[in-house]
Amino acid sequence: MGNGIDQALSADWPYPRLVAHRIGGRLAPENTLAGFDACIRFGYRMIEFDAKLSSDNQVFLLHDDNLNRTTNGRGPAAQHTWQQLASLDAGAWFDVRFKDERLPTLAQVAARCEREAIAANIEIKPCPGRDEITGRLVALAAKDLWRARKPLLSSFSFDALKAARDAVPSLPCGMLFDALPRDWLRIVRELACASLHANHRHLTQQNVRAMRDAGLRVLAYTVNDPARARELAKWGVDMICTDRLDMIGEDVVS
Template sequence: MTTPWPYPRWIAHRGAGKLAPENTLAAFKLGASHGYRMFECDVKLSADGVPFLLHDATLERTSTGQGIAGEQPWAALSRLDAGSWHSPEFAGEALPTFESIARYCLDQGYFLNIEIKPTPGLERRTGEVVAEHAARLWEDAAVPPLLTSFEPEALEAALAAQPQLPRGLLLDSLWTGWLETALRLDCVAIVCQHTLWDSSSVTQAKSAGFRTLSYTVNDEPAAQRLWDLGTDGIITDRVDLFSPAS
């Protein structure tokens, strides 16, 4: 039997989708201004083990930095401008630590979907450290964050470190053994690229007791198709289009 699901149906992708520089505090605040109460973000480790928010392995696309982010110490990463690439109004926005974003969400009563986004080769270490930090930060919270990853090794390490934290397997294809892997990792959810969900895959997932979430859904027909299939949550960039109260 599926356990009660404590999370909202709508989740803001990387804070506010494309309306603000992704994975920054400014994005979270903008997403919240549109009424969103749950946010997705990407977390990896600096060279000295500080969890921080960044999607790419490299820094060039979303900051003034260069090279592989995970090979640089937090002191250097913290000085980068992670906002001006998006638009002048966000110039000077910093890369946030995971702890700062966690405390913002906890203070405001928001929910968080943490995608564990390891630098290649650091899957297990990243899963372990992110889970340890999440367990400490949410120790007194009624609803824990949802830890997700495309990397089974990262989820395996999170499971070993903090088994009480809920996990979800991210999928960009329905590769052989996806359902068995999610079961082995004791996941509560499967988070698919949204076109992968159809009546067959939803039935498989739900029959095995999983919640079904989708990324990244940015138009109304796609969203309606997913609700009609009976899925449980949508991650979107279009915080300006979809009302999270719907």
């Protein structure tokens, strides 16, 4: 894929066009350090991942509220301490090659991002009833852990993103939507968002233009078809989040 991805960076928007969904897309167990190798192999310079809190407020990576799908644990993640979570196998479910892969902390991911010069989109993914504390603690941790390039925060939870913005106003944030609500502009302005992150199925050339005209950057998720990625790039979408690191490269979106 070469270094073309980085050529699109600018002073006011320091993030690459292509974003690896849940770090490794379909090439590694989601939300684990194993995905970094796939990113680097295919030339990706930005990752997206999900951050939540353990019962003792350690910030770690996991998408689901429950442990069952992607670990050998059981039950709600929020009911487990970090010591309990750290012992779980988070890789064997994906492939035996990843047996004993662990759930990483935000600090571990930040260290790898800094070492490899990889940008980050942290999706704040609170467990039920923990929106505000998760947003606040993720933002505070991110402020201290990232030095070279500030991570981009996002969330489907208005309360979590507001708490993050209140805690660390200097970190850029983007509101996540599935279907766009009619008042999307009011919401993103209330949160002082730098970007809007939307399910690509609900994006049209017209609403992408409206977002850009409002001064917003646009992230489309989860785009796994090269033809659709090419179309979105032509419409002016700034970031394309994909599972198909092996199929969607800079040649597709440039």
